[in-house]
Amino acid sequence: MEFIIYRKMESIAVITFNRPEVLNAANNQLTREFLLVLKEVEADSEVKVVVLKGEGRAFCAGHDLKEDTAGATLEESMALIEELQETTRVILRMGKPVIAAVHGYALGAGCEWTMNCDIRIAAEGAKFGFPETGIGTTVTNAGTKLLTLLVGLGRAKELVLTSRMIEAKEAKEWGLVNKVVPREKLEEETLNWAKAICLHSADGLMITKTFLQLHYEMLGIGASFPASVLAHTLFTNLKWREHEMNFLRTTDKEGINEAFKKRDEQWKKYGF
Numbered sequence: 001m002e003f004i005i006y007r008k009m010e011s012i013a014v015i016t017f018n019r020p021e022v023l024n025a026a027n028n029q030l031t032r033e034f035l036l037v038l039k040e041v042e043a044d045s046e047v048k049v050v051v052l053k054g055e056g057r058a059f060c061a062g063h064d065l066k067e068d069t070a071g072a073t074l075e076e077s078m079a080l081i082e083e084l085q086e087t088t089r090v091i092l093r094m095g096k097p098v099i100a101a102v103h104g105y106a107l108g109a110g111c112e113w114t115m116n117c118d119i120r121i122a123a124e125g126a127k128f129g130f131p132e133t134g135i136g137t138t139v140t141n142a143g144t145k146l147l148t149l150l151v152g153l154g155r156a157k158e159l160v161l162t163s164r165m166i167e168a169k170e171a172k173e174w175g176l177v178n179k180v181v182p183r184e185k186l187e188e189e190t191l192n193w194a195k196a197i198c199l200h201s202a203d204g205l206m207i208t209k210t211f212l213q214l215h216y217e218m219l220g221i222g223a224s225f226p227a228s229v230l231a232h233t234l235f236t237n238l239k240w241r242e243h244e245m246n247f248l249r250t251t252d253k254e255g256i257n258e259a260f261k262k263r264d265e266q267w268k269k270y271g272f
Contacts, residue, residue: 001033001036001037002018002029002033003017003018003019003027003029003030003033004016004017004018004030004033004034004037005018005055006037006040006041008044008046008047009191010198011046011047011048011049011198012047012048012049012050012051012191012194012195012198013041013044013047013049013050013051014050014051014053015034015037015038015041015050015051015052015053016053016054016055017030017034017053017054017055017059017060018055019055019064020054020055020056020057020058021056022061022064022066023054023056023057023058023060023061023104023105024054024055024056024058024059024060024061024110025060025061025062025063025064025065026060026062026063026064026084026109026110027063027064027067028067028080028083031080031083031084031087031109032083034087035083035086035087035090038087038090038091038094039090041094041096042090042093042094042096045202047096048096048097048197048198048200048202048205049096049097049098049099049194049197049198049205050094050096050097050098050099051098051099051100051101051190051191051194052098052099052100052101052113052114052117053100053101053102053187053190054102054103054104054110056104057103057104058103058104058105058106058110059100059101059102059103059104059105059106059110059114059126060105060106060107060109060110060113061104061105061107061108061110062105062107062108062109062110062111062131063108063109065135081140084109084140085140087113087116088112088113088116091113091116091117092116092213093213094209095205095206095207095209095210096202096205096206096209097118097119097197097205097209098116098117098118098119099117099118099119099120099121099190099193099194099197100113100114100117100119100120100121101121101186101187101190102114102120102121102122102123102126102128102168102177102186103122103123103125103126103183103186104123104126104127105126105127105165106126106127106128107127107128107129107130107131107165108129108130108131108132108139111128111129111130111143112139112140112143112146114128114176115143115146115147115150115176116146118209119178119193120176120177120178121177121178121179121180121181121186121189121190121193122168122171122172122177122179122180122181122186123168123180123181123182123183123186124168124169124180124181124182124183125167125168125183126167126168126171126177126180127165127166127167127168128159128165128166128167128168128171128176128177129159129163129164129165129166130143130147130159130160130163131163132160132163133160133161133163134163139160144156144160147159147160150174150175150176151174151175151176152174152175155174168180
């Protein structure tokens with residue numbers, strides 16, 4: 001695999017996003033490789049706990065906006081989003097605790113992947129957020145449901161509608177993070193949590209997580225997937241009004257730097 005590093009440390013599986021030159025931004029290949037590894041870990045009876053982390057300066061900075069998706073059909077777009085949705089399904093249904101070790105940026109899909117995890121440990125200064133609304137798309141991958149469950153509806157709307165980022169300390173206060181540690185202690189602290197959980201029986205962990213996940217199902221998390229796939233696909237293929245700043249259209253016609261420049265010019269009017 002090119003963009004995912006997978007290693008086992010006795011009963012602990014460590015999955016690392018490995019596109020450090022672009023802050024581990026998720027392209028289609030990374031998502032596919034991640035899904036394959038998740039399914040491998042899910043089926044591995046020797047693994048009791050999973051750790052998810054990023055190589056280099058970030059956990060995952062979201063989707064790679066430079067990936068060329070021009071010419072993709074509606075069906076192809078939906079298939080790509082469906083793969084992303086499946087990563088969430090596997091993490092949620094996996095009868096093994098998953099711990100996110102977060103540093104740098106956890107944005108968009110990266111933030112959603114941290115929310116899929118059972119425990120989130122963040123380095124000081126780590127940043128969380130959802131830039132999707134600000135660039136003309138929408139939150140998917142059950143992010144609308146999971147974020148609301150973790151931080152409450154009001155704060156979920158604040159994050160998504162303003163596209164602002166919050167740092168680890170505030171994320172902990174909101175309930176998005178379990179613990180904040182110095183950057184140099186992040187890996188050690190995460191592995192200590194994983195080793196402590198590994199002291200429990202695999203059956204006990206599986207049964208406990210499964211029962212806890214039933215809460216999600218009762219609240220309709222599973223049912224939200226098809227709706228969010230459709231919403232994202234429709235949002236991406238909408239015919240935008242000419243007077244509105246459309247990030248995706250500007251990216252296609254004038255390049256990503258010009259798209260960011262136009263977006264930032266509009267955001268500055270409102271103090272962001």
